[in-house]
Amino acid sequence: MKVDYNELKQVAIDLLAQRGVTLEDIAKITLEIQTQYYDDITLEYCLEHVNHVLSKREVINAVLTGINLDMMAEQGHIKEPLRSILMNDYSLYGIDEVLAYSIINVYGSIGLTNYGYVDKLKVGILKDINDKSKNHERCNTFLDDIVGAIAAAAAGRIAHTK
Amino acid sequence: MKVDYNELKQVAIDLLAQRGVTLEDIAKITLEIQTQYYDDITLEYCLEHVNHVLSKREVINAVLTGINLDMMAEQGHIKEPLRSILMNDYSLYGIDEVLAYSIINVYGSIGLTNYGYVDKLKVGILKDINDKSKNHERCNTFLDDIVGAIAAAAAGRIAHTK
Amino acid sequence: MKVDYNELKQVAIDLLAQRGVTLEDIAKITLEIQTQYYDDITLEYCLEHVNHVLSKREVINAVLTGINLDMMAEQGHIKEPLRSILMNDYSLYGIDEVLAYSIINVYGSIGLTNYGYVDKLKVGILKDINDKSKNHERCNTFLDDIVGAIAAAAAGRIAHTK
Amino acid sequence: MKVDYNELKQVAIDLLAQRGVTLEDIAKITLEIQTQYYDDITLEYCLEHVNHVLSKREVINAVLTGINLDMMAEQGHIKEPLRSILMNDYSLYGIDEVLAYSIINVYGSIGLTNYGYVDKLKVGILKDINDKSKNHERCNTFLDDIVGAIAAAAAGRIAHTK
DSSP: OOOOOOHHHHHHHHHHHHTTTTTHHHHHHHHHHHHTTTOOHHHEEEEEEEHHHHHHHHHHHHEEEEEHHHHHHHOOOOOOOHHHHHHHHOOOOOHHHHHHHHHHHHOOTHHHHHHHHHHTTTTTHHHHHHHHHHHTOOOHHHHHHHHHHHHHHHHHHHHHHO | OOHHHHHHHHHHHHHHTTTTTHHHHHHHHHHHHTTTOTTTTOHHHHHHHHHHTTHHHHHHHHHHHHHHHHHHHTTTOOTHHHHHHTTTTTTOOOHHHHHHHHHHHOTHHHHHHHHHHHHTTOTHHHHHHHHHHHTTSSSOTTTHHHHHHHHHHHHHHHHHOO | OOOOHHHHHHHHHHHHHHTTHHHHHHHHHHHHHTTTTTTTOOOOHHHHHHHHHTTHHHHHHHHHHHHHHHHHHTOSSTTTTHHHHTTOOEEEHHHHHHHHHHHHHGTTTHHHHHHHHHHHOOTTHHHHHHHHHHHTSOOOOHHHHHHHHEEEEHHHHHHOOO | OOHHHHHHHHHHHHHHTTTOHHHHHHHHHHHHHHHHTOOOOHHHHHHHHHHHHTEEEEEEEHHHHHHHHHHHHHOOOTTTTTTHHHHOOOTTOHHHHHHHHHHGGGGOOTTTHHHHHHHHOOOOOHHHHHHHHHSSSSOHHHHHHHHHHHHHHHHHHHHHHH
16 A cells, blocks of 8 residues: 555645644644743744644644544544543543644654643633534544644754754 | 443443454463463463453543444545555554553553564464455454553553562 | 562652652642642542552652652763753753653543643642752752652542542 | 754764674664565665664663663662662563653654564564573663664664655
8 A cells, every 4th residue: 555645744734624723723832832932933933843743644644533533423423432422522531642642752752741731721722622622513522632732742843953 | 421431341342342352362362472471371360351451441442442443444434545544554554553552551561562572473363353454354453453452451460460 | 579569669759758759749739730620629639649649560660760860860870971961951851751651641641731731830849849950959850750740640540530 | 951962872872882782783683573574675774774763862862861770770879679670670660661662652653563572582682682681690671672672663664664
């Protein structure tokens, strides 16, 4: 089997957009993490790093898998009781964090604390994602962790570069 | 939301059975790992430990999620290109190993080498699972890693107990 | 070799005390994480869960290893350049977060966000630990991550129980 | 603090050499893993990939930390009871596998099964390392896992490239 990860990257970006998240939304979270460390950091610079994170195979695979799970839960293709667990973003489920961790790890463990921080404080678009999920309009069990993890990994990549 | 993990354990066991794997099949893999260390070990003893592994929330969640992904790929509910990646058990996908790792970790990192070993040598029922997957009769991308990981975790639990 | 992990737990508690951290200090961090979710939670209750976390083999091993590394860096037994990396808590080192992750994982991945949160905001005694480290009075490269991880794991354990 | 990871890479290579392991020894393990998949693979090719793995910050940090722990256990600088745990390569210690996992993860989770396989079968120089450790001539608790993990990560990198 031959898989072209340049094409798959675009699929991942399209899936995120379909779920209401642009790369700029993610870069804004990265910016908010990093402004406390670097005064002169710009959104463009963060966006560039988000783009690099999204070029990584592990990240693309995690995005495709997580968002597909969210969508199939919404559409009712996932069997009960897993469907209800996902629709309610059940706090002891934990597989969403497992996928997030595989994203964070791409630039080493220094992304770990950034992830926890943005997830807990629901920085930027994470608040919207979470609100929609709480109103049961959408199943965003994986989406919020994926978005937070990409933003945190991009912050980690910036720390590696600076 | 209230989730009863005793019920969910039974759902996980039923899903494994539906995919052709009994707890005894898993215990046989554990037995093969452990006979080189302990002469007097029995299948019953291994089965007991497999049962304990399957009582853990993280394990149950990983089983439900992985097997649902396999089944939805077969049924065509998962969108392309992820569907083809799963149907072909594409070697660079890696999310199956990520889920496996979350199972192994339940009894600490000592299960890690056992998992790699049984996965590589396709011990016991892992050979059947893999063959069916190769013939494209079934999508077992997650199933083989899940079964290997439970067997390895059970071996780790035995090492902790002895 | 026979290792008694009840004795080792006491060694770990003594090492933490020697580095200026009591179990009550850790429980206070757990309390601060959890008061936003449960009104009626007490310090005693958190302390009980911290105690359970510290009974786990993986946690004890991580505590012994991390604190020994901090101490040997201070005492000059660790060779350069690793010694300087540890003495300066170099942000790209990352092995401290790796050990922290092995602690958090003991109660599943739900501890992950709590860890990032307390680490970033330097909740409770984490501020003191970090200040001492910044003044180069002490090498606390591992200590702060270990303490944050135990507090986060205890919060995860409470979430599992409630 | 400024750290030059090109220099640190050389320090890591020197430390491995000091403990009796050359990069060629590691490449031989990678070769043995990969010959079953690719007929025409050469030692030079594997060596090149081992070299790339050793350029990664996370890998260098894990090598420096693990080998320092082995050496300080031998020299008696590590306090009891941790010293005895390391000198005896106590099977429930697990922190050696935790460090190994951070190495493997650098090229995604596909290195995981290779690591378990070579660790279990003690491929190539892993047998020597293990024998010396069993005779208590040396403390190689971390060394064997580090070497196996680098070899497995290199195999993972080859799979990504091919």
